[in-house]
Amino acid sequence: MNFELTEERQMLQDGLRRYLRDSYTPSIRAELKECDRGYSRDVWSGLAEMGVIGALFAEDDGGFAGSGFDIAVVFEELGRVGAVDPLIDTAILGGGLIAALGNDAQKPVIDAVIDGSVQLAFAYGEPASRYDLSRVETSATRDGDGFVLNGRKAVVINAPAADQILVSARTSGDAADRDGISLFLVSASTPGMTLRSYPLVSGGQAAELLLEDVRLGSDALLGDEGGAFEAITHAQARATLAISAEALGLMESIRQLTTDYLKTRKQFGKPIGKFQALQHRMADVLIEIEQARSAVINLAGHIDHPEEIREKHVSATKNLIGNVAKLVTEESIQMHGGIGMTDEYELGHLAKRLIMVDHRFGDAIYHLERFISLAVA
Amino acid sequence: MDLNYTHEQKAFRDEVRSYLAEELPARLVNKVRLGKTLTKQDHEEWHAILNKRGWLAGNWPKAFGGAGWDAVQRHIFEDEMTRASAPRIVPFGLGMLGPVLQKFGSKAQQDYYLPRILSGEDWWCQGYSEPGAGSDLASVRTTAERDGDHYLVNGQKTWTTLGQHANKIFCLVRTSKEGKPQEGISFLLIDMNSPGVKVRPIVLIDGEPEVNEVFFDDVRVPVENRVGEENKGWTYAKYLLTHERTNIAGVGFANAGLANLKRIARLEQANGRPLIENPHFAARIARIEIDLMAMSTTNLRVVSKAAAGQAPGAESSILKIKGTVIRQEINALTRSAVGPYAMPFASEALEDGSNLGPVGPDYAEAATAQYLNNRKLSIFGGSNEIQRTILSKALLEL
Numbered sequence: 121m122n123f124e125l126t127e128e129r130q131m132l133q134d135g136l137r138r139y140l141r142d143s144y145t146p147s148i149r150a151e152l153k154e155c156d157r158g159y160s161r162d163v164w165s166g167l168a169e170m171g172v173i174g175a176l177f178a179e180d181d182g183g184f185a186g187s188g189f190d191i192a193v194v195f196e197e198l199g200r201v202g203a204v205d206p207l208i209d210t211a212i213l214g215g216g217l218i219a220a221l222g223n224d225a226q227k228p229v230i231d232a233v234i235d236g237s238v239q240l241a242f243a244y245g246e247p248a249s250r251y252d253l254s255r256v257e258t259s260a261t262r263d264g265d266g267f268v269l270n271g272r273k274a275v276v277i278n279a280p281a282a283d284q285i286l287v288s289a290r291t292s293g294d295a296a297d298r299d300g301i302s303l304f305l306v307s308a309s310t311p312g313m314t315l316r317s318y319p320l321v322s323g324g325q326a327a328e329l330l331l332e333d334v335r336l337g338s339d340a341l342l343g344d345e346g347g348a349f350e351a352i353t354h355a356q357a358r359a360t361l362a363i364s365a366e367a368l369g370l371m372e373s374i375r376q377l378t379t380d381y382l383k384t385r386k387q388f389g390k391p392i393g394k395f396q397a398l399q400h401r402m403a404d405v406l407i408e409i410e411q412a413r414s415a416v417i418n419l420a421g422h423i424d425h426p427e428e429i430r431e432k433h434v435s436a437t438k439n440l441i442g443n444v445a446k447l448v449t450e451e452s453i454q455m456h457g458g459i460g461m462t463d464e465y466e467l468g469h470l471a472k473r474l475i476m477v478d479h480r481f482g483d484a485i486y487h488l489e490r491f492i493s494l495a496v497a
Numbered sequence: 498m499d500l501n502y503t504h505e506q507k508a509f510r511d512e513v514r515s516y517l518a519e520e521l522p523a524r525l526v527n528k529v530r531l532g533k534t535l536t537k538q539d540h541e542e543w544h545a546i547l548n549k550r551g552w553l554a555g556n557w558p559k560a561f562g563g564a565g566w567d568a569v570q571r572h573i574f575e576d577e578m579t580r581a582s583a584p585r586i587v588p589f590g591l592g593m594l595g596p597v598l599q600k601f602g603s604k605a606q607q608d609y610y611l612p613r614i615l616s617g618e619d620w621w622c623q624g625y626s627e628p629g630a631g632s633d634l635a636s637v638r639t640t641a642e643r644d645g646d647h648y649l650v651n652g653q654k655t656w657t658t659l660g661q662h663a664n665k666i667f668c669l670v671r672t673s674k675e676g677k678p679q680e681g682i683s684f685l686l687i688d689m690n691s692p693g694v695k696v697r698p699i700v701l702i703d704g705e706p707e708v709n710e711v712f713f714d715d716v717r718v719p720v721e722n723r724v725g726e727e728n729k730g731w732t733y734a735k736y737l738l739t740h741e742r743t744n745i746a747g748v749g750f751a752n753a754g755l756a757n758l759k760r761i762a763r764l765e766q767a768n769g770r771p772l773i774e775n776p777h778f779a780a781r782i783a784r785i786e787i788d789l790m791a792m793s794t795t796n797l798r799v800v801s802k803a804a805a806g807q808a809p810g811a812e813s814s815i816l817k818i819k820g821t822v823i824r825q826e827i828n829a830l831t832r833s834a835v836g837p838y839a840m841p842f843a844s845e846a847l848e849d850g851s852n853l854g855p856v857g858p859d860y861a862e863a864a865t866a867q868y869l870n871n872r873k874l875s876i877f878g879g880s881n882e883i884q885r886t887i888l889s890k891a892l893l894e895l
Contacts, residue, residue, distance in 0.1 A: 224774055247857065250767050250836045274857065275837045291845065318856055319842045321865050326841065328856060387633045397882060436850045453702075453872045457631050457880060458656050461873050463700040472702060472869070476834075479839045486767075 123417070128185075129193050132175055136197045139170060144201040148470065152204060156317070157281045158325030159205045160260075167205065168236025176211045181219040182231050188420035191358060194255075196416075199369025202470045204323035206239065206278035208366075212359045214240025214286055217303060220351040221343030226305060229284065241282035243273035243329050244352065251482040253352055254298050256332060261290035264282035268339070269304065269312075269334040277480075279327035280317040282308055287331070291346050303348040304340045311335070322476035323469065353427070355365040357434045360481045361419045364441045368416050370474040371409045371448045377467055378402070378452045398455060405451050408444045415440045428494070441477065442484030449475045500794075502573070510573045513552075517581040520546050529582040529755070534705060534865025537662040541617050543584045548615055554591050561599055561607070562615050572744070572796075579749025587659065590614035590621035594667050597684070601725040610686070624654040624668030624687070624711060625734070632883045634669070634734065635678040639713060641670035641685060648672075648685065648723070650693075650716040654878070660696055660709035663712035664689050671729050684730035686722040693717075694874060701873075703866040704842065738879075745813050745878070746796040746820035751789050754827040758782065761834045761860050785826050792819050811891035814884035821874040821881060828868040836859035857873050 125133060143163045152160060167173060175190050177183025191212070198207065215233040218226055232238035245337025249255035269289050279285060285306050293300025304315065312334035315327040343351060379402065382393030392398055419437040422430050449471045453460040460467050478484060501508065525539060547553040555571045557563020566574065578585070586592070595614055598607055613619040630636045639652025650670060662667070666687050673681030687694070693716040698706035725733055759782065762773035772778055799812045832839050838857030843866065855862045875881040889895045 245837055248766050250765070252768060255769070275840055277840075318857070320840050321842045322840065360801075386629075387631055397885065450825075450872065454875055454881075457876050458626070458873075461701050461876065463702055463704065468702040475868075476865075478833070478842055479837050482834070483833055485775070485781070485833060489775070489777050 121324035125189075125193065129189060129385050132172070132185075132190070135170060135195050136172055136194065137200070139166060140197055140201045140203060141163070144203060144246060152323060156325065158278065158319070158323070159281070163203075164205055165236050167207070168234065172208070173211050173215075173236060174234045177215065177219060177230065177234060178208070178227040180409060181215075181227075182234055188358075188361055191362050191423070192416055192420040195362045195365035196369040198371075199366035199371075199473075200373050202323070202370065202373070202473050204240075204473075206281070206324060208359050208362050209242060209278040209281075210238070210240045213242040213355050214282075214284075216355045216358055217242065217286055217342065217351055218305070220354065221303060221341070221348065225339060226342065229305070232352070238283050239278060239281045240284055240286065241276050241278065241279040242286045242355075243276040244286075244288045245274045245276070247272060247274045251486045252296065253356060254290050254296050254301065254349065256301050257295050258287070258289040260291050260304065260336075262291075266335060266337045267302075267304065268334065269306075269331045271331050273329035273331070275326050276329050277324065277326045279308075279315055279329060280325045284308060285313075285329070286342065287329070288348065288352065293346070293394075298349045300346045301349050301352070302345050303342040303352070304336055305342055306334065306340060307335060312436055317363045320476070350427075353431070356481055357430055358423060360434050360438050361416070361423055362490065363477055363480055364412075364416050364419060364437050367441050367445050367474055367477045368412050370470050370477075371412060371444065374448055374452045374467065374470050374474065375402075375405060375409060377470070378405075378455055381456055381459075392455075401455070403452060405448055408447055412441055412444045415434075415482075432491065432494045435482075435487040438482055439484050439491060440488040442487065445474045445477050446484075502569075506569060506573060509697070510577060511565060511569055513574055513577045514581075516550060516552075517577060517583060520550070521581055521583050522546075525584055527583045529584055531859055532867050535584055536793055537620070540584060540587050540662075542587065545618055547586070548617075553586065553615055554595060556592065556598065557611075557743050561595070561611050563595075568800045572800045575744050576749045577750075579753045582753065587620075589623050589658075589663075589667075590619060590665075593623060593737050594621050597667075597724060597733050600736060601684075601733050603721075604718045606686075606724065607719070619665045619886055620659075620663045621665045621667060622657050622660040622663035622709075622711075623687075624657060624666045626656040628653060628710075632880050635682070635731065636811075637669045637671055637678075637682055639668065639670050641672050641683060641718070643672075643720075646720050647717045648720060650685070650687065650713040650718055654711040654713075654715050655699070655708075657696075657709040658707060660689075660711055661698055661706065665701075666711060667724075668777075669730055669734055672730075679731040681728050682730040682734070683727050684724040684733045685718055686724065687713075687716065687718050691716050692719070692790060701870060703869040705866070705870065707870070739808065739813075746816035747874075748793050748796050748820065751792075751820065751824050751827060754824060754831070755782075755786060755789060757860070758827055758831045758834060761831060761864075764858070764860070765834055765836065776777050778830075778834075781830055785823060785830065788819070789823050792816075792823060795819065811887055814891075817884050818875075818881050818888075819880070824874055825871055828864075828871045832864045832868040835864045839865045 147159055172194055174183040175185040175194055178186035210233055215230050218229050246257055260267045260269050287304045287306050288301055290300050291302045312332045314330045317325055317327045320326055383391055385392050415437040419433045422433040459465050544553055552564050554563035555566045555574050559565040598610055625634055627638055641648035641650045666689055668685045668687055669682050670685050671681055672683040693714040695712040697710045699708050700706050764773050765772040767775050796816055799809050803809050838861035841856040843862045
């Protein structure tokens, strides 16, 4: 047993923590709220230069790391400062799927992702799909040499800034079939694709995608026709690890903020942290965050295991993270009192990011049910 | 034991129900159902409709222009209001200041202010909380120094709900620094248009400027604007708080929220079936509903005691804690119910006059904002921690 970080990962963590602490100043936070892109280009270039994006890809794909523990280290640090950079969308999902399915003509996109010059988004959810990856109604029909896409994609995070969007569409089968789902790499300027952009509660930007007779060449197809489901599931598993680690970083910062507040805020003549009722609740928060950390470690350690083992850990971790996120958010706001309700105070942004984690890649209830079915199987 | 309303109470309920069915504008119902931000005009319009019928001030005696209802009638009225998705009555003038003036105000104050509350000429806000004070109200630091026939007021209030709409504020101010913190406080009525009053909005985590900071910089307030005696304001403040704590359980809001949650869960699809058929989701709804059924009766037990003339004491703390926790759980589950459409930030679309349609289904739009906004329920009006302390002292005698 060894739960220490390797020397390389320790260096990555230290460097990234320093960089993010210096980058995420109050002024940049205020700037980001007003910005239509949803993230800072300067911070993004800095991340690329430091090799943070490269750390999310394997050597074969042009990166230098890419294991579960690398993902966990990077995203925990991003979470600590409440970073809004779309690394999950561009690198883990978009880049990860191109790495898994792309051909020689498509793979160079990964180099551009790693050097920070390209933004991606993954359009897979639909208005009626909720968290089911197989529920795809957007259609792709053969048209001579290429395809025609029609449908609507829901809450596509980072789409407004994306140069290229990965779109899932059904080339055969019925709405909930695993087989028959294909993946296309679509340039953001392709005729027939319209975006309705909007900000997110947790910061950053998303869009609804309307696809009306979007004509694509055969070179837009990623991987085999109708065979994208497995790769999508694996990419989502890695994204679930990333967002769970991010949630852990958010929890750590929120706990620190709240503990500091309990020490300094005085009421009825003493710091409120001296009241045993609050001490015990903070102790419970601490216990649950340690559980969250263990769950993230479990998932990181099993992320490239065979599907049936991996997915059990995906659901166990995401269920636990969802429950702890709710506890930590609600307790921290409550213990802060009124100040925790205000938008200006740092807790607001962190708490909103943490609570929104539950709405990506399946919430606690979805994963509880999925865990039960996987555990029985 | 009889769990049913009397004939008279049922007749009253039917009367309220049919008035609401006829007079409540559909436009306002729609805004309340979708969780849209109500404007000052919306509130004023609804207040005027209720006032026309004499129902705006259910808790006021008839002599002052109120309806003179007992606690059960008020409960029935509030229940019907939420059932019909009516805008809530803004409580500051009607529910809080009104009863204080009726009990402690001078004849001149009653004659001048009470009709203006009913007519909507004055919109009051509450100047109790101060930065750093929170639930410890007695630590008020805003000062009022005598200067001839005026007080000179200096200091700052915070968490002033809807203060941006108000032209009047009732305040606790310190007129003496001697004795215990509860002594030396006076209750002052201040015109917000006086020179030296400044209002600054505080944006909350749902993106709405619902509360404000109010600054007083050498504000001159006539002595006749003091309610009751100098340095006895704490007594009046405590009296006001007991009124603030009526309908503290929010059973009506919980029922409306639960109905909305079930409607959403029937419309949302999970795995190709309505979400409400998902056993894990259904179990969470059921747990809340079971709790709410019991809490409604706990509430009625307290209401019926109050109607019999026994002022609710520490029991209201039970209602505050249980009621807010249930409502917050309904909000949390509603947020879960709308799935990924909880993520778009809909602040602008919830404003009046916005021509932005909802990003997803219309019922999803306000789910996250309401969840975030209602975190306040367990914080304001004496936090739930304070309520537990009250319970352990008063009922458990610990």
